[in-house]
Amino acid sequence: FSFENSEAMYEAIAGYGLGGSSIALFGRVGGGIYTKAADVGADLSGKNDYGLDEDDYRNPACIADNVGDNVGDIAGMGADLFGSFAESTCAALVLAASSPDLKSSWCGQMYPMLISSVGIVVGILTLLLQGTLYKVKDMPDVEKALKGILVISTVLMTPVVIVLSKWCLPE
Numbered sequence: 001f002s003f004e005n006s007e008a009m010y011e012a013i014a015g016y017g018l019g020g021s022s023i024a025l026f027g028r029v030g031g032g033i034y035t036k037a038a039d040v041g042a043d044l045s046g047k048n049d050y051g052l053d054e055d056d057y058r059n060p061a062c063i064a065d066n067v068g069d070n071v072g073d074i075a076g077m078g079a080d081l082f083g084s085f086a087e088s089t090c091a092a093l094v095l096a097a098s099s100p101d102l103k104s105s106w107c108g109q110m111y112p113m114l115i116s117s118v119g120i121v122v123g124i125l126t127l128l129l130q131g132t133l134y135k136v137k138d139m140p141d142v143e144k145a146l147k148g149i150l151v152i153s154t155v156l157m158t159p160v161v162i163v164l165s166k167w168c169l170p171e
Contacts, residue, residue: 006097006103010097014090014094017086017087017089020086023079024082026079027076027078035068035069035072036068038065038069039068039069041061042062043065046059089112089116092111092112096108097109107167107168111168114164115161122157122160125156126149126152127149133152
C-alpha cells in the first residue's frame with residue numbers, strides 16, 4: 001500500500017480502529033444472542049416437556065445450553081481482546097503521528113506497533129516457559145502458574161521495552 005501523505009495513512013489507521021471496535025461489538029452481541037438462545041431453548045424444553053429443573057443433567061438440551069455459554073463467552077472475550085488491541089494500537093499510532101518529535105522518524109512513528117509485535121512474541125515465549133517452570137498438576141498450582149506467567153512476561157518484556165524506547169524515541 002502507498003499513501004499520498006502520512007495524514008492519509010493515519011486516517012486509514014483510525015478507520016481500522018473504528019472498524020475493529022464495530023466488529024468487536026457485533027462479536028460480543030452475537031455471542032450473547034447465541035448464548036441466550038441456547039439457554040432459553042434448553043430451559044423451555046426441559047421444563048415444559050419433561051418437568052425438569054433448569055440445569056438438570058437428564059435434560060439433553062442442557063448440553064446445548066452449556067455449549068451456548070462457552071461459545072458466547074469465547075466469542076465475546078475474543079472480540080473484546082481484538083477491539084482493545086486494535087483501538088489502543090491505533091490510538092498510539094495517531095498520537096505518534098501528531099507529535100512533532102516523533103513525526104520526523106519512521107521508527108518513532110512505528111514504536112507502538114513494535115511494542116505490540118514484540119509483546120505477542122514475548123507472550124508466546126511466556127506460555128512456552130510457563131509449561132516448563134510452573135507445571136499445573138492440581139488446582140492450587142493454577143494460581144502459582146498464573147502468577148508465574150505475570151512474572152515471566154514482566155521479566156522478558158521490561159528489557160525489550162527499554163531497548164525499543166532507547167532505539168526508537170528521540171532523546
